[in-house]
Amino acid sequence: MxxxxxxxxxxxxxxxxxxxxxxxxxxxxxxxxxxxxxxxxxxxxxxxxxxxxxSHDELVTALIVDAFNALADTMEQADSSQPRESYGNRLMAVMLAYREWAMQNPADFQLIYGNPIPGYHAPREITVPAVIRGFRVVVGILAEAMANGELKPSADYQHLPPHVSAHMIEIIKHYGYNISLEPMYLGVSGWVKMHGMIMLELFHHTPAVVGDPEEFYRFEITNIVKTAGLTLK
Amino acid sequence: MxxxxxxxxxxxxxxxxxxxxxxxxxxxxxxxxxxxxxxxxxxxxxxxxxxxxxSHDELVTALIVDAFNALADTMEQADSSQPRESYGNRLMAVMLAYREWAMQNPADFQLIYGNPIPGYHAPREITVPAVIRGFRVVVGILAEAMANGELKPSADYQHLPPHVSAHMIEIIKHYGYNISLEPMYLGVSGWVKMHGMIMLELFHHTPAVVGDPEEFYRFEITNIVKTAGLTLK
DNA sequence: CACAATAATTTACAGTGTACACAAAAATAT
DNA sequence: ATATTTTTGTGTACACTGTAAATTATTGTG
CATH class of the missing domain: 1.10.10.60 (Homeodomain-like)
Structure with a gap:
């Protein structure tokens, strides 16, 4: 066209x-x-x-969509930088890229995940698909690992909470994810922690406590990968 | 007076x-x-x-201080609602209260932990002591558990990252926390995850994925407690 | 070249934070 | 009780915000 x-x-x-x-x-x-x-x-x-x-809101929405896509691009790129069968490394790379992007584009990250701008409410039908793109990267890696029998959730994640499980199974169906419950849950659980670290770093709450936010982040996401039973090569 | x-x-x-x-x-x-x-x-x-x-900023600062204190009050109260020797339960209670407060006072929580208000920058000398108060509750519980030999960090948290460790030891000294490195680290690590969950729930990112945010939260913080090696009674 | 579509301007209104000069009220000193 | 000082409140003003309407200028097409 x-x-x-x-x-x-x-x-x-x-x-x-x-x-x-x-x-x-x-x-x-x-x-x-x-x-x-x-x-x-x-x-x-x-x-x-x-x-x-x-309107002001329309502009903000455009910026939000751009930001989500830029973030997803970064994640996809990080994923493809690693050998296909090194699931742990792929996950690590994606998570590192996620933080990297957030730190290099703090305003965009705030725009996406921070306080809503006064009077502005992001239209779901526009933002949801944009979030999905990034999440799909993580889900993809976990699904592949699962398919190859490399995913071994740690003991604490053997019995997942019933309502959440039921809901996630619905989500998986709805979005057509090629994945089972366990990797899906691990993905969300890891994402949540990753998000907490980034959010706190971005708003200058952790650095004072932690000293070296990057080292902290690396250590924690390594443990996330370990919790999923994935190995680093 | x-x-x-x-x-x-x-x-x-x-x-x-x-x-x-x-x-x-x-x-x-x-x-x-x-x-x-x-x-x-x-x-x-x-x-x-x-x-x-x-000025506008002075008012905002006053609101922020109030919010931090209200949150710390809630945490202290939750802590004291549990028997002194049930460290796991105390930690659970505090973390549950933390989320509860955030959900019941979303605006205050955003004020504290969300995007800075345009043009406003919170004066460190006022906010830092306010944050410390809440954190001290968690640290206190972990320190007591440690002193009674009930704290057994899981394998993944045996060898902590060097720079972060060094910095935390400094922090402990500086604020006069009666605690050693391991519980301190576990406290921060748990806090970070807790924060991620609450932040995402508050801005309506998780509920859609997770279905039942409270159940999810309960499950995850239970695992945090387990990771610290604490037992629930 | 003429006409239609698009782009840009001017003017206007209601809202914001904040600085300044002044009037009213209350507390204190005489 | 009266006079003086301190505190509280008002009115006006300025520079800024988003957005609506009418109007003019520019551009593309028949």
Whole structure:
């Protein structure tokens, strides 16, 4: 599908707007994305900007989608950097890349996983598919490991809680994941811890306690991999 | 120290302002704390409000301190609800109370642990001591368990990362915690996971995946307790 | 070239935080 | 009780925000 000259220019401007918005939110936080400030920086009138994004919220949504995709890209890339059969290493690589991305793009990460911007509510139908993409990477690795008999959950994860299990089985069906309950649960459990570390580091709560956040992270995610019974090669 | 009539009135007004601010942020998010809106609700002029809090930031700081203290109160109370020697149960109770409080006061929790409010930066010298209070509860339990020889970290936590260990030993000294490295590390490691779960639940990311967030939480924190080698009675 | 579509501007309104000058009220000193 | 000082509240003003409407300028197409 080929774009007309006008459509190309339009796309360019939309991209430029997002770029400046990203710059602003990196400098002043996600809630400081101001249409007026963006317009000023571009040498445009505010209202002209509304031709490209009909509202502040629409712009934010676009930024969120971009961020989710960039994160998923990073994860996919990290996964494919490791030999296919080294499931533990693949998982490690993905988790390391996840943190790396968060630290290099703190504003984007906050935009995705932090406080909602005042008055803004992310439309589920847009964000959910974007989250799924990243999660699918993790699920994929665990599923493969499972299929090859390399997944051996530690004792503590042999008997999973009933309601959660039932619900996850539904989810697996619904999204057509090629995976069984155990790896799915381990994936979520690991994700949650990873998320906690990153969130606390991002908001400067852990560094003071932990000293070396990266070492801490590495150690903890190594244990996550071990808990899943995967080996590092 | 007794307060004069004027000082009492002043305190009252300051409290009333915070109460209304809390109401607003519960309804519209932490970034929607507006001095003008508060003044309107109180039948005051905006500028009169400045007599009580010299700026928007000062008010936010006051709210943050209150929130930290309320959370710490809840944790302390939960701890003291369990028999002294049941260290596992005490830890469980504290962690359950932590989540409970977060769910019942989502706005306050976001205020503390979520995105910074645009343009606002919490003054360390005020917030750090407030965080410490809550953390001290957890550390206390682990220290007691350690002293009574009931703390047996699982295999994965026998060899801790060097830099983090060194830093934590410094922290322990600095804050005068009566605790050794292992329980300290386990405390942080558990805290991080707990935080991840709560954060994701609060921003509506887990419920969809997990179905029953409370059951999930209970299961995971039980495993945290087990990892520390503590038993539930 | 004419017409339609698109882009940009001007003007306007309601909201925000905060600084300053001034008036009212209350507490304190004489 | 009166005068003085301290505290509290008001009014005005400025610079900023998002967004709606009407209008003008620019561009692409028949």
């Amino acid at each position: 080929t774009l007309s000259r006008r459509e190309r220019l339009r796309e360019n401007t939309r991209e430029e707007i997002k770029t400046i918005a990203r710059k602003h939110m990196q400098e002043q936080g996600t809630a400081a994305i101001s249409l007026r400030a963006i317009a000023r920086d571009m040498g445009l009138t505010v209202t002209a900007l509304y031709r490209y994004y009909p | 007794t307060l004069s009539r004027r000082e009492r009135l002043r305190e009252n007004t300051r409290e009333e302002i915070k109460t209304i601010a809390r109401k607003h942020m519960q309804e519209q998010g932490t970034a929607a704390i507006s001095l003008r809106a508060i003044a309107r609700d109180m039948g005051l002029t905006v500028t009169a409000l400045y007599r009580y809090y010299p």
